[in-house]
Amino acid sequence: xxxxxxxxxxxxxxxxxxxxxxxxxxxxxxxxxxxxxxxxxxxxxxxxxxxxxxxxxxxxxxxxxxxxxxxxxxxxxxxxxxxxxxxxxxxxxxxxxxxxxxxxxxxxxxxxxxxxxxxxxxxxxxxxxxxxxxxxxxxxxxxxxxxxxxxxxxxxxxxxxxxxxxxxxxxxxxxxxxxxxxxxxxxxxxxxxxxxxxxxxxxxxxxxxxxxxxxxxxxxxxxxxxxxxxxxxxxxxxxxxxxxxxxxxxxxxxxxxxxxxxxxxxxxxxxxxxxxxxxxxxxxxxxxxxxxxxxxxxxxxxxxxxxxxxxxxxxxxxxxxxxxxxxxxxxxxxxxxxxxxxxxxxxxxxxxxxxxxxxxxxxxxxxxxxxxxxxxxxxxxxxxxxxxxxxxxxxxxxxxxxxxxxxxxxxxxxxxxxxxxxxxxxxxxxxxxxxxxxxxx
Amino acid sequence: xxxxxxxxxxxxxxxxxxxxxxxxxxxxxxxxxxxxxxxxxxxxxxxxxxxxxxxxxxxxxxxxxxxxxxxxxxxxxxxxxxxxxxxxxxxxxxxxxxxxxxxxxxxxxxxxxxxxxxxxxxxxxxxxxxxxxxxxxxxxxxxxxxxxxxxxxxxxxxxxxxxxxxxxxxxxxxxxxxxxxxxxxxxxxxxxxxxxxxxxxxxxxxxxxxxxxxxxxxxx
Numbered sequence: 001x002x003x004x005x006x007x008x009x010x011x012x013x014x015x016x017x018x019x020x021x022x023x024x025x026x027x028x029x030x031x032x033x034x035x036x037x038x039x040x041x042x043x044x045x046x047x048x049x050x051x052x053x054x055x056x057x058x059x060x061x062x063x064x065x066x067x068x069x070x071x072x073x074x075x076x077x078x079x080x081x082x083x084x085x086x087x088x089x090x091x092x093x094x095x096x097x098x099x100x101x102x103x104x105x106x107x108x109x110x111x112x113x114x115x116x117x118x119x120x121x122x123x124x125x126x127x128x129x130x131x132x133x134x135x136x137x138x139x140x141x142x143x144x145x146x147x148x149x150x151x152x153x154x155x156x157x158x159x160x161x162x163x164x165x166x167x168x169x170x171x172x173x174x175x176x177x178x179x180x181x182x183x184x185x186x187x188x189x190x191x192x193x194x195x196x197x198x199x200x201x202x203x204x205x206x207x208x209x210x211x212x213x214x215x216x217x218x219x220x221x222x223x224x225x226x227x228x229x230x231x232x233x234x235x236x237x238x239x240x241x242x243x244x245x246x247x248x249x250x251x252x253x254x255x256x257x258x259x260x261x262x263x264x265x266x267x268x269x270x271x272x273x274x275x276x277x278x279x280x281x282x283x284x285x286x287x288x289x290x291x292x293x294x295x296x297x298x299x300x301x302x303x304x305x306x307x308x309x310x311x312x313x314x315x316x317x318x319x320x321x322x323x324x325x326x327x328x329x330x331x332x333x334x335x336x337x338x339x340x341x342x343x344x345x346x347x348x349x350x351x352x353x354x355x356x357x358x359x360x361x362x363x364x365x366x367x368x369x370x371x372x373x374x375x376x377x378x379x380x381x382x383x384x385x386x387x388x389x390x391x392x393x394x395x396x397x398x399x400x401x402x403x404x405x406x407x408x409x410x411x412x413x414x415x416x417x418x419x420x421x422x423x424x425x426x427x428x429x430x431x432x433x434x435x436x437x438x439x440x441x
Numbered sequence: 442x443x444x445x446x447x448x449x450x451x452x453x454x455x456x457x458x459x460x461x462x463x464x465x466x467x468x469x470x471x472x473x474x475x476x477x478x479x480x481x482x483x484x485x486x487x488x489x490x491x492x493x494x495x496x497x498x499x500x501x502x503x504x505x506x507x508x509x510x511x512x513x514x515x516x517x518x519x520x521x522x523x524x525x526x527x528x529x530x531x532x533x534x535x536x537x538x539x540x541x542x543x544x545x546x547x548x549x550x551x552x553x554x555x556x557x558x559x560x561x562x563x564x565x566x567x568x569x570x571x572x573x574x575x576x577x578x579x580x581x582x583x584x585x586x587x588x589x590x591x592x593x594x595x596x597x598x599x600x601x602x603x604x605x606x607x608x609x610x611x612x613x614x615x616x617x618x619x620x621x622x623x624x625x626x627x628x629x630x631x632x633x634x635x636x637x638x639x640x641x642x643x644x645x646x647x648x649x650x651x652x653x654x655x656x657x658x659x660x661x
Contacts, residue, residue, distance in 0.1 A: 204634035206598050220602075226629050227602060248606050248630050251599045264603070266630075270610075271603035292603040308600055314559070315600055337559065339597035353597055360596055380595060380641065401641055427598070 033192030033405075033425075035072060038415040045106075045162050048079035048099070052110035052124065053089035058147055062112060062122060065151035069169040069191065070158065073391075074414030079104050091127060091134060099129045106135070108158065112147075119143050122150050126158060135161065148193060166389040172431035173394065174198075174217055175405060176205050179423025185219060187234065190387075190430070192418060198232055199239075207251055210431045211258050211278075217429070218242060218252035218261060229263055231278065242280050253296040253305075255322070262286060262296035262305060273307055286324055295340050298322060299347045306331065306341035306350055317341045317352055319367075332365065334372050340383065344410070345390040351375070351410075353382055362395050362408065375412040385430045386410075396426040532583050533658040541577070542656060548573040554612055556650045558593070561607040563615060571612060574654055575619040578626075587627050587655040588612045593646035594633035605630030612652045 049067045070076040081087075082102055088094045089111035099107055110124030125137035138157065140150050149170060156167025174187045177197075183205045188195035199205060203222040210217055217232045227250045229243040243249040247266035251273075254261050259278055264271050271294045273286040287293040291311040298305055302322055309318050309328070314336035318328040332338035337355035344350060344364075354363035354372065359379040365372050378397035385394050390410060397406045399417075403424030407416040419425070534542065541549045554567040563571065578584060590609030592601035609628035617623055638645035 204631075206602075206632075206634065222631070222634060227632075247628075248602060250602050264599070266603075266606050271606060292600065292607065294603045295597065295599045308597065315597075337596060339600045355596065382595075382597060398641065401639065 033188070033195070033418050033420055035192060036417045036419075037072060037074060038417060044075055044077035046077045046079055046104070047106045047108065047158070047162070048081070048102075048104045049108040050081055050087045050110075052112050052122070053087055054114075055110075055112045057114065058112055058120060058144060060144075060147040060151065062110065062124075062147060062151045062154065063108075065148060065191075066108065066155045066158070069152060069155035072191065072416065073159065073169075074409065074416075075159075075163060089123075091125065094127060094132075096129055096132045104129050106162070110154075115141070120147065122147070122154075124154050126161065148189065152189065152191075165391060166433065168387045168389050168391070168430075168433070171388060171433060172210075172214065174208050174210070174429050174431065175396075175425055176208065176427040177420055177423055177425050178204075178403070185217070185232075187217070198234065198237070206427055208427060208429045209252050209254055210429055211254050212256055212432055213258055214432045214434065216258075216278075218254065220250045220252070240280065242278070243274075243276060243283075251294050251296060253298060255298050256300060256302040262298070264294045264296070273305070287320070287328075297342050297350075299343050300345060301347055304343075306343060308339045308341065315339050317350070331367070332372075333370075338363075342384055342386060345386055345388055351384045351386065351393055353384065362393060364393075364410065373412065375408045375410070376406070376415075378406065381406070383427050385428050387430050388433045394428045394430050396428060534577075534581055534584055534656060538577060538581060549577060552654045554608075554652045554654075555647060556608060556652075558646070558650065559604065561604060561611045563611055568615075570654075571615050572619065575616040575621050578616065578621045579619075582622055582625065585625050585627065585657065587629060589635075589653045589655060590628065590630040590632075591635060591637075591649055591651050591653070592633045593649040594636055595646070598633055602630050602632030602634075605632045608650075608652045612654070 047070060049063050049070070051061070051063045055061045055063060067078050071078055079102070082098065084095055084098055088109050094107065094109065107127040107129055108124060109127065110122065113121045115121055119141055120143070121139060121141050123137070123139040126135040127133070128135050136157070138154075140153070142150050152170035155169040159165070159167035159169065169190060171190045172187055173190050174185060177184045177186055181202055183201055183203065184197035185199040185205050185208060186195050186197045198217070199221070201221065201223045203225070205222070206220045208217050208219040215233065215235050217234065218229060219232065220227045220229055227248045228241060229249045229252050230239050231242050232239040242252065242261065243263045243265060245265050245267040248271065249263060249265055251264040252261050261276055261278060262273055263276055265274050268285070270290055271292045272289065273293050273296045274283055275286050276283045286305070287307070289309070289311055291309055292315070293307055293309045295308040296305050297307070304319050305322050306317060306319050308315050312330065315338065316330055317332040317338050319331050320326065320328045331341070331350070332352065335354060335356055339353050341350045341352045349364055349366040351362055351364045353360055354374065356374070361374050361378060361381050362376040362384045363372050363374050375393065376395065376397070380398040381395050383396045387394065392407050392409055394405060394407045397404055403426040405418040405425050405428050407418065408414065533539070541547060544550055548569055551570045554563060554570060556562070556564070574586070578586065588609040590605030590607070592605050594601070606628065609630055613626045613628050616626060633649070636645070636649045638648040
C-alpha cells in the first residue's frame with residue numbers, strides 16, 4: 001500500500017528542469033546519450049546517497065550511477081552529501097544527529113573493496129535516520145566490468161523498496177542511429193551507457209523488437225534494397241533471415257513464448273499480418289483483407305493481437321484473438337489517424353500514436369474504456385515502447401529537424417529528453433527484465 | 442559494547458549475504474552480458490573489416506553506375522542487373538525511346554507521381570505521366586521498370602511502409618489496366634526511409650509522398 005501513497009505523492013505536476021548529465025560527468029566512461037529531465041513529481045521521495053567509501057579507486061563510481069538512476073526516474077529528491085568526512089562505510093560510523101539536522105530521512109551508504117583476485121566487493125545499506133536502523137543491506141562480489149550493472153541493481157533495489165514497483169534501471173534498450181547515411185542498430189543500458197552497435201549499414205534499419213527473454217532482436221533491414229526481417233542473436237552475434245518473401249517483409253512482433261512472431265508481408269497483395277516460427281518455418285496467414293493490416297502487437301498473455309488497419313478508410317487500431325478466431329474489434333475512434341499500438345505490460349491498456357490537428361503524439365487508452373489520454377506534446381512523435389514495469393514510455397521525437405528519443409511517465413507527468421551527441425536517433429525498443437527478475441515477480 | 446555492535450553488523454552482513462542466494466543468478470546473468478560484450482569487442486575488428494568491404498563495394502557500384510550511364514548515353518549497351526538486389530532488370534531502352542525518357546520537359550521525363558497525405562489515389566494531373574510510360578512499356582515489352590513508393594516521415598514508419606507499397610502498387614495497377622505486362626513492373630516500398638526533402642514543412646512532406654518510376658540503367 002505504500003506503493004500507492006508514494007505514487008500519488010509524486011504525480012503532482014512539476015516544471016523544474018535540470019540537467020542530469022552534470023551529475024554523472026565525473027565518470028570515466030564515454031557518454032553517448034545525454035538525458036534531460038523536463039518534469040517530475042512535486043512530492044518526490046527524499047533520499048540521500050552518500051559516496052561509497054573506496055569507490056573512487058574504480059572507473060565506475062557506484063553512488064553516482066545510483067543517484068543518476070533514481071534522479072532520472074523523477075520519483076526521488078536527492079539530498080546533499082553534507083560536510084561530514086570521511087563518509088560512513090558502516091552503520092556505526094553514521095552521525096545520525098547530523099543527518100537528522102540536515103533533514104535526511106533515508107540514507108544510502110556503502111563501500112567498494114578491491115579483492116586480491118581483482119574483483120570488487122560492493123556493500124550497500126539503506127538506513128532509516130529517524131529509527132537509526134538498517135532498512136536493508138546487500139553485498140555483491142563482482143568484476144570491474146560489472147560495477148555499472150551492480151549500481152543499477154542497487155538502484156532497482158532502492159526503487160522497489162521505496163515505491164513498491166519493479167525497478168528497470170538494470171535493463172537494456174536498443175535504438176537506431178543515423179549519421180552521414182550510416183544506420184546503426186545500437187544496444188545500450190537503459191541509461192544510455194555501454195552503447196554498442198550490433199548492425200551498421202548504409203541502408204535503413206527499422207522496427208527492432210526484443211525477444212521476451214532479451215537474447216534476440218528482430219528488425220527490418222533494407223540492406224538488400226527491400227525490407228527484409230532478420231533475427232539477431234545477441235549472445236553469439238549471429239543472425240538469420242526470418243522473412244524474405246516476394247514484396248515487403250516488416251513489422252516483426254514476438255509472441256510472449258518467444259517461439260513465434262507476427263510479421264507483415266505483401267506477398268499476396270496488400271500488407272497483411274502472418275504468423276511465423278522464430279526459425280522461419282510454419283508461415284500462416286493471420287489477417288486476410290484487401291486493406292493495410294500492419295504493426296501487430298501481442299498482449300502479454302498471448303491471447304490477443306492489436307494492429308493497425310485502414311479497413312474503415314483511415315488507419316485505426318483493431319484487436320483480434322491470437323488464434324485467429326472471431327472478428328477484428330475496432331479499438332480507436334478518435335480522429336482519423338491512430339497507429340502503432342503497444343500493450344502495457346499488465347495488458348490492461350495500450351499506447352499508440354494519435355494525430356490531432358496535424359500533430360502526432362503518444363496517447364494511451366484502457367482496453368474497454370472510451371477515454372484517450374494524450375501523454376506527449378512533441379507533435380512529431382512515433383514508435384512508443386513501454387518500460388517493462390509499465391511506468392515509463394520511451395518514444396522517438398524530433399526537435400529542430402533532428403531525431404531524438406524522449407520518455408514520458410505513463411501518467412504523462414515526468415518527461416525526459418535523450419539526445420545523441422550527433423546525428424539522429426530513432427526507433428527505440430525497451431528490453432525486458434532479466435530472466436531471474438521476471439521469476440521474482 | 443563495541444563487540445556487540447560488531448556482532449550485530451556481522452549478522453546483518455551475513456543476513457545480506459544469505460539473501461544474496463536468490464540474487465546469485467544475477468551474477469550468471471551478468472556473465473552473459475560480459476560474454477556478449479567480450480564477443481562484441483572481438484567482433485569489432487571483423488565489423489570494421491566488413492564495413493570497409495561494404496564501402497569498397499559501394500564505391501565499385503557507384504563507378505559501375507557511372508560507367509553504365511556513360512554507356513547508356515551512346516545507347517549501344519544492353520544492361521541486365523539482377524533483380525535480387527532490388528534494382529531494375531530487363532533490357533535497357535535504346536535510341537529514340539531512351540532519348541525521349543531524357544528529353545527535358547517531356548511527359549516521359551516526368552518520373553514521379555505525387556500524393557495527398559495518407560492517400561494512394563492517383564491525382565488527375567499525373568494520369569498523362571502514367572499514360573505516357575504505359576505506352577512506352579507496351580512498345581518495349583522486354584523492358585522492366587521498378588516503381589518505388591515513398592511517404593513523408595510523420596506518423597508510423599511501418600504504416601508508411603505499407604502505404605508506400607500501396608502507392609507503388611496503384612501506379613502498377615493503372616499501367617497494367619492500360620495494357621502493360623504484369624511482369625514488366627516490379628514494386629517496392631521505401632516507406633519514409635528515403636526522403637528527398639529533409640525539412641519538416643508541407644513543401645518537403647509533399648515532395649516525399651511519391652512513387653518513382655525507374656528504368657533499367659538508371660540510378661536507383
